[in-house]
Each structure stands twice: as C-alpha cells, then as structure tokens.
Amino acid sequence: MSDHVLELSGVDSGYGEVQVLDDCSIHLDADEIVCLIGPNGAGKSTVLKTAFGMLTPWAGTVEYHGREIGGMAPEDIVREGIGYVPQTDNVFGSLTIDENLRMGGVAREDGLSEVIADLYDRFDILDQKRSAKANTLSGGQRQVLAFARALVMEPDVLLIDEPSAGLAPNTADDVFGHVQAVNEMDTAILMVEQNATKGLGISDRGYVLDQGSVRFENAAADLIDNEEVSQLYLGG
Numbered sequence: 161m162s163d164h165v166l167e168l169s170g171v172d173s174g175y176g177e178v179q180v181l182d183d184c185s186i187h188l189d190a191d192e193i194v195c196l197i198g199p200n201g202a203g204k205s206t207v208l209k210t211a212f213g214m215l216t217p218w219a220g221t222v223e224y225h226g227r228e229i230g231g232m233a234p235e236d237i238v239r240e241g242i243g244y245v246p247q248t249d250n251v252f253g254s255l256t257i258d259e260n261l262r263m264g265g266v267a268r269e270d271g272l273s274e275v276i277a278d279l280y281d282r283f284d285i286l287d288q289k290r291s292a293k294a295n296t297l298s299g300g301q302r303q304v305l306a307f308a309r310a311l312v313m314e315p316d317v318l319l320i321d322e323p324s325a326g327l328a329p330n331t332a333d334d335v336f337g338h339v340q341a342v343n344e345m346d347t348a349i350l351m352v353e354q355n356a357t358k359g360l361g362i363s364d365r366g367y368v369l370d371q372g373s374v375r376f377e378n379a380a381a382d383l384i385d386n387e388e389v390s391q392l393y394l395g396g
C-alpha cells in the first residue's frame with residue numbers, strides 16, 4: 161500500500177501497436193498540484209488517458225489510494241473519485257451552463273442540486289450565466305465550466321489536459337488562478353501544460369516527460385532553476 165492518492169508505476173502504454181509510455185512512474189499526493197511538461201508527442205496526454213482508463217496499461221500499475229485501477233472503465237473511475245478535463249470538446253456547446261453541470265453529475269446518486277449550488281457560489285461567472293448556452297462563453301469561461309463539470313462528482317483527483325491551450329496570456333493567467341482555486345477545494349491536480357514555466361509556476365512538483373519516459377522529477381521551483389531543464393524544455 162502506498163500513501164499516494166494516485167500512482168503510476170512502471171507503466172507502458174500506447175495506441176494499437178504503437179508504444180508511447182515506457183516504464184513511466186508518476187505519483188500525486190493529497191492536495192498537490194503536479195505539472196507534466198515535455199516536448200510535443202512526449203506522451204503527456206497519454207499519461208492522463210492511461211490514469212483515467214481510456215487506455216489500458218500494457219505493463220505496470222495504476223493505483224488510486226493504493227487500489228489498482230489500471231484498465232478500469234472511465235465511468236467507474238469517475239465514481240471512484242477521479243475527474244478528467246480533456247483539452248478540447250470539454251463542454252457541450254449547445255447546452256446551457258446549468259445543463260452542462262447537471263450532465264456532469266449523471267453518475268451521482270444524490271446531492272446534485274446542492275453541489276451545483278456550491279459551484280455557483282464559487283464560480284461567479286457560471287452563476288451569472290446559468291441559462292446561457294455554453295458556446296456563448298469565452299475560451300477562459302468555457303475552461304471554468306469544464307472544471308466545474310468535473311467537480312460535480314466531487315473528485316479528490318482532477319486530471320487536466322493543457323488548461324491554457326489556445327488562450328491569450330491574460331486569460332491563461334485567470335485559468336491558472338482557477339486551477340489553484342480548484343486545488344484549494346481539497347482536490348489534488350495532475351496537469352499537463354504546454355506553457356511549462358507558468359504551469360510549473362503554480363505547481364508543487366513537476367515531471368519532465370520525453371519520449372514516453374520521465375527524464376526529470378523535482379519540486380517545481382527546482383525544475384525551473386535546473387540549467388538542463390531550462391535549456392532543453394523551457395526555452396532557455
């Protein structure tokens with residue numbers, strides 16, 4: 161039994177015959193924000209997909225609170241307490257904000273109205289636009305809705321794929337602020353981020369992934385200060 165909330169150990173994973181992750185070991189502790197960085201195609205999104213049961217590990221284990229979940233179906237993993245916010249198509253544009261949140265809770269047995277009311281209290285922008293269609297939201301607001309949709313299940317782990325993708329710098333900063341707010345709701349976050357410096361800037365720890373394997377892992381501030389990491393992965 162490990163104390164980690166989420167732990168991938170020695171994971172190989174991929175698509176069809178194509179191996180992407182190679183002996184990949186990554187963990188997340190309660191209340192942490194952990195950032196995965198690395199070049200395009202390194203396998204960062206594949207880590208999240210393997211943790212969320214969208215891919216079955218070929219080797220190694222995925223444990224949630226010390227229990228093996230590798231290869232479990234995503235709908236069961238959601239019930240266990242892990243949420244996932246994909247990079248794209250993470251809200252239903254033709255549905256209202258309220259409908260999106262209710263859809264996020266279809267797997268809940270009770271307490272849906274209460275948890276949605278709490279989310280409206282926390283995220284003012286959603287409260288103001290309850291009846292608006294999600295496709296009328298700005299990119300940053302849409303990302304907040306995507307986080308809130310996942311939070312309806314009250315996960316203690318949230319996997320977030322590139323929250324700042326396609327956003328202007330100021331909007332990206334707002335979204336990173338919301339990531340921190342979500343973390344303060346006792347949710348540990350494993351986040352993939354293309355904007356490595358900013359992603360590490362709000363994180364406790366980080367991993368540099370390259371060609372499917374972990375090249376560096378450390379406290380986020382130490383990764384930013386690491387000469388080699390900076391040269392190779394943070395644009396010098």
Ligand SMILES: Nc1ncnc2c1ncn2[C@@H]1O[C@H](COP(=O)(O)OP(=O)(O)OP(=O)(O)O)[C@@H](O)[C@H]1O
Binds near residue numbers: 206
């Ligand atoms: N559905 C898929 N089928 C086949 N190969 C895929 C699929 N999705 C991703 N890959 C391949 O797996 C490798 C790793 O992709 P992944 O999306 O995990 O990378 P990443 O580190 O998240 O990079 P990026 O920033 O480009 O998203 C890439 O070579 C990619 O082409």
